[in-house]
Amino acid sequence: MKKPITLNVNGESHRLEVPVHRTLVDVLRDDLGLTGTKKGCDMGECGACTVLLDGKAVNSCLVLAVQADGRQVTTIEGLAVNGKLDRLQETFIEHGAIQCGFCTPGMILSAKALLAENAKPTETEVREGLAGNLCRCTGYVKIVEAVLAASGSPDQAGSPEQKEKD
Amino acid sequence: MMGHFDYLAPKTLAEALGALQDRGSGAAVLAGGTDLLVQLKQRKRDLSCLISVGSLPELKGIRKTPDGMLSVGAATPLGEIVSAAGLSREAACLAEAARKVGSSQVRNLATLGGNLCNAAPSADTAPVLLVMEAGARIAGPGKERVVPLEHFFTGPGATVLQPGEILVAVEIPQAPAGFAASYIKHSVRRAMDIAFVGVAALMVPGADGAGAARVRIGLGAVSPTPMRARKAEAALEGQPFSVELAARAGEIAATECSPITDLRASAEYRREMVAVLTRRALVAAWESAQGGAAR
Numbered sequence: 001m002k003k004p005i006t007l008n009v010n011g012e013s014h015r016l017e018v019p020v021h022r023t024l025v026d027v028l029r030d031d032l033g034l035t036g037t038k039k040g041c042d043m044g045e046c047g048a049c050t051v052l053l054d055g056k057a058v059n060s061c062l063v064l065a066v067q068a069d070g071r072q073v074t075t076i077e078g079l080a081v082n083g084k085l086d087r088l089q090e091t092f093i094e095h096g097a098i099q100c101g102f103c104t105p106g107m108i109l110s111a112k113a114l115l116a117e118n119a120k121p122t123e124t125e126v127r128e129g130l131a132g133n134l135c136r137c138t139g140y141v142k143i144v145e146a147v148l149a150a151s152g153s154p155d156q157a158g159s160p161e162q163k164e165k166d
Numbered sequence: 167m168m169g170h171f172d173y174l175a176p177k178t179l180a181e182a183l184g185a186l187q188d189r190g191s192g193a194a195v196l197a198g199g200t201d202l203l204v205q206l207k208q209r210k211r212d213l214s215c216l217i218s219v220g221s222l223p224e225l226k227g228i229r230k231t232p233d234g235m236l237s238v239g240a241a242t243p244l245g246e247i248v249s250a251a252g253l254s255r256e257a258a259c260l261a262e263a264a265r266k267v268g269s270s271q272v273r274n275l276a277t278l279g280g281n282l283c284n285a286a287p288s289a290d291t292a293p294v295l296l297v298m299e300a301g302a303r304i305a306g307p308g309k310e311r312v313v314p315l316e317h318f319f320t321g322p323g324a325t326v327l328q329p330g331e332i333l334v335a336v337e338i339p340q341a342p343a344g345f346a347a348s349y350i351k352h353s354v355r356r357a358m359d360i361a362f363v364g365v366a367a368l369m370v371p372g373a374d375g376a377g378a379a380r381v382r383i384g385l386g387a388v389s390p391t392p393m394r395a396r397k398a399e400a401a402l403e404g405q406p407f408s409v410e411l412a413a414r415a416g417e418i419a420a421t422e423c424s425p426i427t428d429l430r431a432s433a434e435y436r437r438e439m440v441a442v443l444t445r446r447a448l449v450a451a452w453e454s455a456q457g458g459a460a461r
């Protein structure tokens with residue numbers, strides 16, 4: 001069974017005809033070529049596939065593409081505005097919070113959702129907010145530092161959807 | 167990869183009930199999908215049709231009814247329940263358990279109804295709902311019924327839901343004045359892990375202030391279904407509260423449950439932990455009730 005859907009990804013609207021059993025992560029990566037979103041476990045455990053759905057962080061391997069019909073999706077490709085990196089992307093680079101980079105898109109989007117809800121989180125709150133994102137390389141310390149460094153900066157307030165409209 | 171199935175997204179509860187009826191035994195309700203899609207990927211289930219209830223207005227949201235009851239729509243994501251902790255003390259108790267489920271990404275998808283209908287003995291929202299004596303509002307072809315949550319679970323993965331029925335809401339009655347509750351989840355990792363023991367306790371201090379007039383204890387992951395430990399409750403009610411008495415109640419609770427040995431823990435260890443965690447949950451609820459009274 002296939003279904004026509006409209007996916008709004010990073011502010012751009014896509015009309016697609018998708019098999020109903022296809023997950024959002026597969027449609028983003030294979031149909032739309034947005035391979036910044038990674039697929040690790042495909043079971044909701046690793047967080048590599050994290051995207052924002054209507055501003056909330058979700059595992060895109062646990063969402064059918066048809067369930068995202070008509071909703072706003074933000075992937076890592078949508079964070080930079082006119083070629084300027086998001087503050088979180090900058091602090092991840094500055095703090096060396098990236099090694100192989102596989103977990104990075106999911107980490108940054110989880111952090112983005114966290115800071116939109118809680119502009120000045122404590123270290124514990126950052127660790128809790130990122131509990132669903134596994135990193136096999138960094139040991140998390142630099143990632144937590146990077147998120148804390150980005151917190152409180154003005155461009156982290158409000159939802160990414162809101163920013164896209166500006 | 168999942169097998170092939172049809173997907174329906176009805177707009178109303180009546181339409182969803184009709185579709186469930188039409189599609190028969192190969193159809194299942196899809197809420198957040200955090201259990202169901204994983205089961206389909208692992209080929210533990212084979213379904214011909216998923217009926218999405220995620221956007222049914224009848225199943226969404228948290229509200230207080232005029233008689234003081236808290237009604238939580240079955241398709242309300244756990245993340246929304248965590249954010250609604252300020253609504254009432256009952257809402258705060260449910261939020262405390264909901265925030266212990268999975269990760270923030272999982273909680274933004276996972277619904278309360280899915281947690282209960284999946285009926286894992288370890289479902290984190292079950293013990294607190296048992297001690298708050300919540301009811302499950304169930305809609306079927308042409309009728310609705312409310313089943314006390316204590317009778318909702320019938321075995322691992324099994325509930326009283328009949329084919330064609332949908333859980334609409336969880337109804338939490340207003341708890342007695344002065345009550346306090348706690349939930350302790352014991353797992354290997356602090357986050358993103360299934361409980362190997364979960365204990366909820368609710369206490370209502372008596373008029374003399376020395377002991378609890380009402381005590382309720384809910385256990386998760388230590389019997390085929392989440393359960394109340396009624397003998398342990400009875401040992402505390404009307405008695406002057408002490409840590410020793412709470413410890414004795416914990417030992418009684420450990421004899422009431424019937425844990426199994428699995429990958430996560432042995433039956434013996436689980437039983438030991440029921441004793442310890444019941445004591446801790448009772449002391450936490452008692453102290454919180456005292457604090458509440460002083461405030």
Ligand SMILES: Cc1cc2nc3c(=O)[nH]c(=O)nc-3n(C[C@H](O)[C@H](O)[C@H](O)COP(=O)(O)OP(=O)(O)OC[C@H]3O[C@@H](n4cnc5c(N)ncnc54)[C@H](O)[C@@H]3O)c2cc1C
Pocket residue numbers: 043044045194195196197198199200201202203204219240241266267268269272275276277278279280281282283284288289290291327331332333334358359360361
């Ligand atoms: C990584 C990960 C971590 C997890 N951690 C935890 C944890 O710590 N604690 C915990 O308790 N659980 C955990 N879970 C399990 C799961 O997230 C929860 O049980 C969740 O609440 C299920 O809700 P859902 O909306 O996703 O259900 P779904 O997967 O959509 O549905 C689950 C089952 O319930 C049925 N169903 C759903 N809604 C209804 C309804 N309204 N009426 C009738 N039937 C219905 C479905 O048909 C299906 O059989 C975890 C899952 C993952 C993937």
Ligand code: FES
Pocket residue numbers: 038039040041042043044045046047048049050059060061062
């Ligand atoms: S790929 Fe989705 S959580 Fe691992």
Ligand code: FES
Pocket residue numbers: 097098099100101102103104134135136137138
């Ligand atoms: S940088 Fe390699 S997994 Fe995180």
